Amino acid sequence: MIITERDTMGGLAxxxxxxxxxxxxxxxxxxxxxAAASGLDRxxxxxxxxxxxxxxxxxxxxxxxxxxxxxxRLGSACLATMPLxxxxxxxxxxxxxxIAQSSSVSILDGAEIVYVARAAQKKxxxxxxxxxxxxxxxxxxxxxxxxxxxxxxxxxxxxxxxPPVARTPLTRTGPADIxxxxxxxxxxxxxxxxxxxxxxxxxxxxxxxxxxGRVIAALNxxxxxxxxxVNQLVTLYLAPLQRVQADLRHLLR
Numbered sequence: 001m002i003i004t005e006r007d008t009m010g011g012l013a014x015x016x017x018x019x020x021x022x023x024x025x026x027x028x029x030x031x032x033x034x035a036a037a038s039g040l041d042r043x044x045x046x047x048x049x050x051x052x053x054x055x056x057x058x059x060x061x062x063x064x065x066x067x068x069x070x071x072x073r074l075g076s077a078c079l080a081t082m083p084l085x086x087x088x089x090x091x092x093x094x095x096x097x098x099i100a101q102s103s104s105v106s107i108l109d110g111a112e113i114v115y116v117a118r119a120a121q122k123k124x125x126x127x128x129x130x131x132x133x134x135x136x137x138x139x140x141x142x143x144x145x146x147x148x149x150x151x152x153x154x155x156x157x158x159x160x161x162x163p164p165v166a167r168t169p170l171t172r173t174g175p176a177d178i179x180x181x182x183x184x185x186x187x188x189x190x191x192x193x194x195x196x197x198x199x200x201x202x203x204x205x206x207x208x209x210x211x212x213g214r215v216i217a218a219l220n221x222x223x224x225x226x227x228x229x230v231n232q233l234v235t236l237y238l239a240p241l242q243r244v245q246a247d248l249r250h251l252l253r
Contacts, residue, residue: 014044015048017040018045018049018052019057021038028065030063030065031045031065034048084105084217087252092117095241096119096121099240102119102121102222103220104118104222105118105142106146106218107218108137111136111138112134112136113140113142114132118131136164138164138173138178139164139172139196141205141218141220142218142220143218145185145206152179152182159175159178167197168195168198189206190204190234190238192230193205194225200225200226201222201223202222203221205219207245208252209248210249210252210253211249211252
């Protein structure tokens with residue numbers, strides 16, 4: 001079904017654009033900052049922010065706005081209606097217990113991955129990860145698995161629209177390097193990240209297929225760098241991940 005401009009609400013679209021400007025690096029913003037980040041004029045950004053504040057989705061101290069926990073209702077409602085988290089969470093819990101490491105499942109949303117399920121054995125990253133958390137796709141193992149499943153031209157356009165940013169000195173940011181890495185991921189069927197998203201963290205990811213053979217999500221295991229060298233990740237964790245991959249293939253539709 002084709003949705004035309006006449007069928008949509010511009011005000012709602014602008015409000016959503018304002019909400020999306022708030023990130024882990026920009027949790028507290030002024031009207032001017034929100035206007036610049038959203039591409040809206042100041043007057044429109046102001047009305048959107050005041051509407052969010054009036055309905056309890058934002059706090060305002062007279063100058064700066066911050067989102068309130070009420071916004072989580074939007075994401076929680078989405079996750080609650082998705083069958084994927086409900087299917088994979090028990091499997092993740094069992095996997096993490098068996099390998100004594102944290103594991104996660106994510107989906108691709110533009111240039112980012114979105115966590116939909118997680119089983120944490122220990123805190124590996126400086127930021128707490130949970131369902132709904134987002135990370136850049138270009139420097140995460142799950143992101144590279146998911147990008148590798150997309151057409152090359154689509155990925156090239158995505159990297160051009162969202163230039164990769166280095167999170168550590170080891171992050172690959174050159175589009176050519178990333179595309180070459182994705183070629184290797186397609187060939188070998190898994191992706192390895194060595195401290196590209198955060199120093200001290202290594203991870204291994206595999207794609208999750210549905211019953212039709214389409215890649216719909218990614219599964220990974222995260223390991224502290226002091227606990228496993230890069231060349232040990234495949235030996236230690238690939239087989240358990242592939243067993244989960246095979247088991248879930250019959251359940252995901």
